[in-house]
Amino acid sequence: KAGVTQTPRYLIKTRGQQVTLSCSPISGHRSVSWYQQTPGQGLQFLFEYFSETQRNKGNFPGRFSGRQFSNSRSEMNVSTLELGDSALYLCASSLGPDRGTTGELFFGEGSRLTVL
Amino acid sequence: AQTVTQSQPEMSVQEAETVTLSCTYDTSESDYYLFWYKQPPSRQMILVIRQEAYKQQNATENRFSVNFQKAAKSFSLKISDSQLGDAAMYFCAYRSPYSGGGADGLTFGKGTHLIIQP
Numbered sequence: 001k002a003g004v005t006q007t008p009r010y011l012i013k014t015r016g017q018q019v020t021l022s023c024s025p026i027s028g029h030r031s032v033s034w035y036q037q038t039p040g041q042g043l044q045f046l047f048e049y050f051s052e053t054q055r056n057k058g059n060f061p062g063r064f065s066g067r068q069f070s071n072s073r074s075e076m077n078v079s080t081l082e083l084g085d086s087a088l089y090l091c092a093s094s095l096g097p098d099r100g101t102t103g104e105l106f107f108g109e110g111s112r113l114t115v116l
Numbered sequence: 117a118q119t120v121t122q123s124q125p126e127m128s129v130q131e132a133e134t135v136t137l138s139c140t141y142d143t144s145e146s147d148y149y150l151f152w153y154k155q156p157p158s159r160q161m162i163l164v165i166r167q168e169a170y171k172q173q174n175a176t177e178n179r180f181s182v183n184f185q186k187a188a189k190s191f192s193l194k195i196s197d198s199q200l201g202d203a204a205m206y207f208c209a210y211r212s213p214y215s216g217g218g219a220d221g222l223t224f225g226k227g228t229h230l231i232i233q234p
Contacts, residue, residue, distance in 0.1 A: 033221050043207065045221035056221060090161065092222075104151070105222060107161035 002027065004108035006091050012114045018079040021111045025072050025093030031055075032074040033105065034066060037088040046089075049074055050096055078113075086115045118143045118210050122225035129198045130233050136183075137193045137228045139208030145169075149211040150184065151222070152193045156204040164206070167191065195230075203232045 005024040013019050025032050033048035045058035049068035066076040072093075078085055089112075092105035119142045129135035141150070152164040167175045167184050175182050179196045195202055208225040 035221070035224075042226045043222075043224035045223070048221050058221065088159065092161075104163055104166060106163075107153075109158070109160045 004091055004093050004106055006089075006108035006111050008111060009109065010112045010114075012116060013081050014116050015081055015083060017081050018077060019081060019113060020075055020077045021089055021091075021113075023074045023076075023091030023093075023108060025074070025091075026106055028095070029093035029106070030072050030096040031094045032068055032072065033092050033094075034074070034076050035090040035092065036060075037090055037110070038086075043090070046076065081115045083115050086113060088112050118145075118148075118212070118223045120208050120210050120223050120225040122206075122208050122228050124228045125226070126229040126231065128231040128233060129195075131198055131200060133198055134194060134196045135198055135230065137195075137206050137208075137230070139191045139193070139225055141189050141191065141208070141210050141223075143189070143210065145212060147213050149213065150182075150191045151209040151211070152180070152182070152191075153207045153209055153224075154202075154204045155207065155227075161207070165193065198232050200232050200234060203230055205229050 007022045031050045034046040035043050037043045047057045047066050048055045052068045063079045068074045088110045090110045091108045094105050121140045123138055148169045150167045153161045154164045155161045165175050165177045165180050174184050181194045183192045205227045207227045209222040211222050
């Protein structure tokens with residue numbers, strides 16, 4: 001079974017640009033969530049999608065947005081990039097928000113964004 | 117909001133010995149999930165072990181076991197017979213169950229860098 005796939009793995013942007021990251025969940029998983037990982041702030045929750053709907057959102061500015069498609073693939077977008085947006089962006093998938101599931105998330109290898 | 121605290125930024129252990137990583141959390145919920153995730157230098161986060169709060173029995177996965185103290189809000193990870201491949205960042209994480217009110221994803225601790233000395 002293929003794991004969570006994130007593209008691109010590495011990218012470099014300049015301040016003011018925008019970026020779109022993609023995530024393909026494990027087959028059969030309907031929930032996708034995104035996390036930002038930085039040395040200073042650690043791992044922080046960005047948002048979670050299920051059935052094309054955003055269920056929850058972390059404490060990030062509106063420049064960070066996402067969406068989920070009918071095949072459960074997800075994209076996140078960051079507009080007007082700032083230096084502080086340099087981070088590893090991790091996508092995770094799970095079966096979905098049903099009671100009785102394990103709550104376990106399966107992570108991709110991440111997209112390393114550098115903002116110059 | 118829930119918080120997760122890992123008080124050990126770095127731990128070092130000799131190969132084949134046992135090491136315990138500490139984690140405490142703060143929550144007002146009675147039902148939740150706790151996890152230990154491992155992030156090797158290749159960066160992919162891998163689940164090590166999971167504990168449901170309603171289960172009193174401590175979870176065990178081969179050489180990995182937890183000491184879950186619900187009243188104390190403590191969730192430590194014990195690694196027995198440490199191996200070189202155990203070297204990684206270890207993150208303790210909390211997750212609310214889906215109970216109609218939604219969830220806030222995983223709340224992670226800052227991580228513990230585990231070094232295995234040959």
